[in-house]
Amino acid sequence: MTGASRPAAPRPVELPRILGDIHPRPRWTETRLLLVVAVALVVGSISLGAGLTGRLAPYEPTLLVIYLVTLAGAHVANVLAGRRSDEVLLPVVGLLGGISLLLMQRLPQDLVTIDVAGSTLGLGAVQLIWLVLAIIVATTLGIVVRSDSWLRQYKYTWAAAGIALLLLTFVFGTDVAGQRLSLRIGPFAGQPSELLKVILVVFLAGYLSENRSLLIEQDTRIGPIRLPPLPYLAPMVAMWAIALLIVVVQRDLGAALLFFAVFLALVYAATGRISLVVIGAILFFAGSALMANIFPHVRDRIDIWLDPFADPLGSGYQVVQSLLAFARGGLIGVGLGEGLPTVGGRPPIPEVHTDFPLAALGEELGLVGVIAILGLFFVVIERGLRIGAAAADDFRAILATGLALVVGVQAFIIAAGNLKVLPLTGVTLPFVSYGGSSLLVNAIVVGLLLALSDRGVEPPPPPSGVRRWRDRLRPRRAR
Amino acid sequence: MDAPLLMVWVVRLLFLALLYFFLARVVRSLLTDLRAAARQPGASLGRLIVVDSPSGDPEAGRSFDLDAITTLGRDVNNAIVVEDPFASAEHAVLTYRGRGWYVEDLGSTNGTFVNGRAIASVAPLGFGDEVSIGQVRLRLERARSA
Numbered sequence: 001m002t003g004a005s006r007p008a009a010p011r012p013v014e015l016p017r018i019l020g021d022i023h024p025r026p027r028w029t030e031t032r033l034l035l036v037v038a039v040a041l042v043v044g045s046i047s048l049g050a051g052l053t054g055r056l057a058p059y060e061p062t063l064l065v066i067y068l069v070t071l072a073g074a075h076v077a078n079v080l081a082g083r084r085s086d087e088v089l090l091p092v093v094g095l096l097g098g099i100s101l102l103l104m105q106r107l108p109q110d111l112v113t114i115d116v117a118g119s120t121l122g123l124g125a126v127q128l129i130w131l132v133l134a135i136i137v138a139t140t141l142g143i144v145v146r147s148d149s150w151l152r153q154y155k156y157t158w159a160a161a162g163i164a165l166l167l168l169t170f171v172f173g174t175d176v177a178g179q180r181l182s183l184r185i186g187p188f189a190g191q192p193s194e195l196l197k198v199i200l201v202v203f204l205a206g207y208l209s210e211n212r213s214l215l216i217e218q219d220t221r222i223g224p225i226r227l228p229p230l231p232y233l234a235p236m237v238a239m240w241a242i243a244l245l246i247v248v249v250q251r252d253l254g255a256a257l258l259f260f261a262v263f264l265a266l267v268y269a270a271t272g273r274i275s276l277v278v279i280g281a282i283l284f285f286a287g288s289a290l291m292a293n294i295f296p297h298v299r300d301r302i303d304i305w306l307d308p309f310a311d312p313l314g315s316g317y318q319v320v321q322s323l324l325a326f327a328r329g330g331l332i333g334v335g336l337g338e339g340l341p342t343v344g345g346r347p348p349i350p351e352v353h354t355d356f357p358l359a360a361l362g363e364e365l366g367l368v369g370v371i372a373i374l375g376l377f378f379v380v381i382e383r384g385l386r387i388g389a390a391a392a393d394d395f396r397a398i399l400a401t402g403l404a405l406v407v408g409v410q411a412f413i414i415a416a417g418n419l420k421v422l423p424l425t426g427v428t429l430p431f432v433s434y435g436g437s438s439l440l441v442n443a444i445v446v447g448l449l450l451a452l453s454d455r456g457v458e459p460p461p462p463p464s465g466v467r468r469w470r471d472r473l474r475p476r477r478a479r
Numbered sequence: 480m481d482a483p484l485l486m487v488w489v490v491r492l493l494f495l496a497l498l499y500f501f502l503a504r505v506v507r508s509l510l511t512d513l514r515a516a517a518r519q520p521g522a523s524l525g526r527l528i529v530v531d532s533p534s535g536d537p538e539a540g541r542s543f544d545l546d547a548i549t550t551l552g553r554d555v556n557n558a559i560v561v562e563d564p565f566a567s568a569e570h571a572v573l574t575y576r577g578r579g580w581y582v583e584d585l586g587s588t589n590g591t592f593v594n595g596r597a598i599a600s601v602a603p604l605g606f607g608d609e610v611s612i613g614q615v616r617l618r619l620e621r622a623r624s625a
Contacts, residue, residue: 039497056490212579213602332491372502392606392607393607393620394606
C-alpha cells in the first residue's frame, strides 16, 4: 500500500495550547478529606439552622452549596493539573473557610453590606465572594507557579516594594479605630500589612539563604556573646527598627509582633543559633517597654491586657465580653446560632467578625470546638514545615517554613489576644475572619505552599552573584 | 428532654465529632507521610549534583548521596572520583559538622571554588551552593525525601 492511499491517522483532540499537556493524576487523599469537609459543613449548617430558625434544615443552603461547589472545582482543577502537590492543605483550609462562612451567616448580616446591581449583599454573601476568590487564587497559584526565580532573584525589589507599601500606608492610610491600617486606592481598600507579611517572608528567605553560611560563622565577640559578622546584622537591626516604626506610626501592635516573631523564627530556622533569637527577643521587649512608657496607645493595650475588669464597660469592654463568651461556651458550647446574646440588636463583642471570630466560635462550639480549630492551624504549620524540610535548597526551605509560620503565628497572636494570653492586637484569624485582604493574602500563602510542595518544580537556579569565570584564575594542569 | 431538642443536640455533637473525625483523618495521612519519609533508604545528609563536567566523568546531572565525610579528587580512592585534568588527586573534602556542610581544600593545585570564589582552607557550604573542582561544578542539595 502506498503512502497516498493510507487513511489519515485520527488526529488527537487538540486542547488549547495554554493548557499544555494534561496528565490528570488522582488525588484520593484530597478527595476523601474534602468529602469529610462537605459532610461536616452540611451538618454544621443544619445545626446552625436549628439554632436560628428552630427547624432541622440547613440555614440558607445556597451560600454553602456555592462554597462546596467551588471547593470541588478546585479539587478537579488540581487533579487535571496533575502536579504532585500537597493534598492536605486544600481540605484543611477549606474546612476553616467553611466554618468562617457558617459564622458570618450567623452574625448580624448588616455588619458589612455591599450594594451590587440593586440588591444588597450581607455579611455572609460578601464573605462567600471573598472565600471563592481566595480558593481560586490559591488553586491557580498552586497549579501555575512552577519556578520560584521570580521570588528568588528580585528579593531586594520585593523588599523595596514592601517598604514603599509601608510608607504609602504611613502617609495616605486612613485611620480605623486609632490604627492606621487600611489603604484606599480608588474603590479598593485593603490592609497592606497583610501583603507585607508575605513580602517579608520572601525577602528573608532570599537574604537568609544567601548569607546563611556567613551568619553561622561566629566572627565578632562582645564579651561572652558571639555574634555573626557585624555588617550582616544590619538587616536584622533594620527589621527591628521597622517593627517598632509600625508600632509608632501605624499603631499596629499585631503586625509588629507578627513580623518580628516570624523574623526571629526564620533566623533560627536558617542558622540554628538560639543566641540570635535571644538577642532579638531582648531587643524587642526592651523596645516594647520603652514604647509602653512613651506612647499612651501602647500603654492602654497593656493595661487592658493586665486587668480588663478595671473598666469593663469602657476600654476593657471587648476583652471582657470575649472572656464571657468563652465562659458561656464551656466545654461543648451552646450550639451554632444559639450564642451571642444581642445587646440592643448588636452582638456584645464589637468587631466580632474581624477580631473576635474565635470568641464567637468558642461560645457556640465550646472548648472542644476551639481546640479542633487550633488543631487545623497546627496542621497548616506542620505541612509548611514538612514542605520546607523536603525542599531541595535553602531558599525554598526557608520560604516554605516562613509562609507556614506567618499563618500560624498570626493565628496564635489573635487567638491569644481573644483569650487574654497576650495583649489584644488587631490582626485577623487567617481563613476565618471576615476581610478581603486577609483572605486573599492567606490564599496566596497557601497557593505558594502548594506550588513549593511539588517536587517536580524546576531545579533551583545557580547561586546568584556568581562571578564564576572572572574570579577564577587560569587553571594549571594538576600534577 | 423532648425529641426535637434531643435531635438538635445530636446534630451539634455530630458537627463537633465530624471536626475531630476530619482531624483524625488528616493526622493519619500526615503520619503515613512522615513514616514513608523515615523509611526512605539512604536518608543521607545531602547530595551533590554534577552541574557541569566537560570531561564527562562524572557525567553532568549525576547525583551523589553524601556521607558525613566525602572526599573528592582524581584518585580512585576518593568517594567521588573527579576525572578532570585540572583536579588534583586528593582535591577537597566535604564534611558535615553539627549544623551544616563545610568544604575543605586539601592543598589542590588549582584550588576549590564555592560559588566562583576560591576558598582559603575551610568554607561553610549551604544547600544550593556550587563547588568547583577543576572544571567540574557540583551543587549541594538536600537529600531527596519521600
